[in-house]
Amino acid sequence: MTPSIQQEPALQPLDEYNQSLMSHVHPLDWVNPAPAARYDLVVIGAGTAGLVVAAGAAGLGLGLKVALIEKSLMGGDCLNVGCVPSKCLIRSSRVVAQMREARQFGIQSPDAIEVDFAAVMQRMRRIRAEISPHDSAERFRNLGIDVFLGPAEFVDSGAIAVHGKTLLRFKKAVIATGARATRPEIPGSAEAGYLTNETVFSLTECPPRLAVIGGGPIGCELAQAFQRLGSQVTLFHKHGHLLDREDADAAEIVQKQLLQDKVNLVLDCILEKVEIMDAGKVIHYRQNDVINTVVVDEILVGAGRTPNVDGLNLEAVGVNYDARRGVVVDDYLQTTNPRIYAAGDICMNWKFTHAADAAARIVIKNTLFSPFGLGRSKLTDLVMPWVTYTDPEIAHAGLYEREAKERGIETNTITIPLSDVDRALADGETEGFVKILHKRGSDQILGATIVARHAGEMISEITLAIATKQGLSALSGVIHPYPTQAEAIKKAADAYRRTLLTPRTQSLLKLLTKFS
16 A cells, blocks of 8 residues: 655635545545556546546446546546536525616615625535545445546556555556646746636635636636626636627627626737736736726736646657647547546536536446447547636537538527527516528438526537437427426427428418318
């Protein structure tokens, strides 16, 4: 038995909740097991992809020997510095927004809404700690997995070293080391200091003035949340519109909402440098060939992710990778070394927890249950939904119209505004829509975008329809409870059905009535 060499935990403050979290995801007294003679599967990285691969393989009851290696925190970004803490903050910030909206519902709210930011963050740490046993080292050991805490590197095509000395020999290996926030290439930013998703959730005081760099999903979500929780947020984005990869109509609604929340948007800009002065951190930026400045207390970087390929010694085992794009895999998630696979943010454009989960299931099948490559599953067969958790949310699945055009597919679009949906009117949530893209001349659903306060809860119906090749006619026949906002999906399907009511069809129907 070899004790793991522990690193100082990055999560602060070390209150009872973070101590509880650490006791589960990186216990300081953890003792690494003596390695087996050979493992069927060794997984590097205990984020979502790694955890699902390890648990899935070990939980089949086949007696497979599985090892899981994690150098930092079990649960990866999602539990510790990603999905869980960010959604806790977003939930608190929505309460603030709902209190401000209360008067329109006949509820008298105080003129000044007081936010106890320290309590907001404490609640986040408590919930994170409550969830952490599910990803704990102890739980995975109890599943029959050999859990090793410490850095890993490949020694050769059949062995991985932990801490540079403990050798784990394997038949197959999986790289699931994830990604981290990309460092900004802005002169002076390192000297001034900045926050990323790895450090922002350690705050205990709300920054009075906060700069957010990046107008993608992460930047928009956190900019809106911090603005509502008490910061004056300035959001910098290099393009002329936020969420520029999203449906333009959807992005426009979110951009207007951020402006309504009084987020200061600086678009089409280039960040020149950062300086530390008595007044705070001074950001110099160029916009329309004019240099301007903004003074802030903290800078949050939310632009881009960098794959964690460093230190793995991938060259020694013939695994190709790119420092920006990550490990190179084929459609079966196999690397250039046939014994080594990868899953999750380390190798995929879809950098979502649910995408890592789905990819992990592909890896389990392809590494263990596809002899001679027979019956392997493909990554491109997945229908991947995603959600931007702003308020309102944007949820999407399938193709965008521009992607369909690139593939030469002729399309039609059906859009149902939420202002046409009774429940949305009752909820006072009419800013949004359901937009469904279908193949011209067919009810085949190619893609969909939903903008609504709970769009993420609505998109799965359409994802299921696309994945199972159910068309708009099938959705039209599904009874939707009234009143719900999801009724907009049925309205879209019914709108398609009405397009089939041509004069010829009407004549046929009229004939049928005569014999009925």
